[in-house]
């Protein structure tokens with residue numbers, strides 16, 4: 081599902097290339113780490129999708145933040161994601177899952193991106209937010 085690119089602002093241009101599911105981390109019931117790239121301007125970012133169900137919150141609460149990546153960082157993460165045999169397997173013990181789970185627990189994405197995070201935006205038409 082494509083998102084709006086924060087750099088060129090073209091709707092539906094920011095594509096999710098790979099997803100790695102982590103499951104529960106840092107208080108969220110669901111955590112997904114995604115690599116995204118704009119098909120228009122080649123902007124690249126790491127996206128973190130987190131969802132919490134129940135608890136004190138009514139219904140479902142989620143956040144979907146993007147962290148702009150430099151070319152080298154994007155390449156580094158692409159290589160790391162490739163280590164994983166199955167990105168949708170939460171209990172996977174591969175190096176990629178372990179390393180990203182460590183960052184997720186600390187909410188530490190600055191290690192990959194020095195730039196300000198942005199909110200992942202879907203084109204208004206769809207009205208439903210899901211990764």
Ligand SMILES: [Zn+2]
Nearest residue numbers: 085088118121
């Ligand atoms: Zn763009």
Ligand SMILES: [Zn+2]
Nearest residue numbers: 164172174177
């Ligand atoms: Zn894995």
